[in-house]
Amino acid sequence: xxxxxxxxxxxxxxxxxxxxxxxxxxxxxxxxxxxxxxxxxxxxxxxxxxxxxxxxxxxxxxxxxxxxxxxxxxxxxxxxxxxxxxxxxxxxxxxxx
Numbered sequence: 001x002x003x004x005x006x007x008x009x010x011x012x013x014x015x016x017x018x019x020x021x022x023x024x025x026x027x028x029x030x031x032x033x034x035x036x037x038x039x040x041x042x043x044x045x046x047x048x049x050x051x052x053x054x055x056x057x058x059x060x061x062x063x064x065x066x067x068x069x070x071x072x073x074x075x076x077x078x079x080x081x082x083x084x085x086x087x088x089x090x091x092x093x094x095x096x097x
Contacts (some may be wrong), residue, residue: 008053012046014060021077027084
């Protein structure tokens with residue numbers, strides 16, 4: 001499956017994410033959870049939800065393997081957000097053009 005320009009990118013959490021990671025939304029990323037979290041969409045059927053989306057599961061490698069998608073832990077996602085907020089901002093914004 002190729003990545004289309006109009007394809008959504010979603011981070012799927014299996015726990016409520018730290019509040020500062022919600023800043024990923026400003027970069028166009030969708031954030032959902034498999035549990036009830038304030039301000040986030042709860043997704044029960046993750047497999048159906050991620051259809052036609054580029055998905056990464058945060059904090060649950062087993063689920064990521066089951067869904068055949070990427071996996072990261074919270075620390076890796078924090079590093080990515082730090083990169084986006086710093087040196088990566090110019091590069092990422094140019095890529096979105």
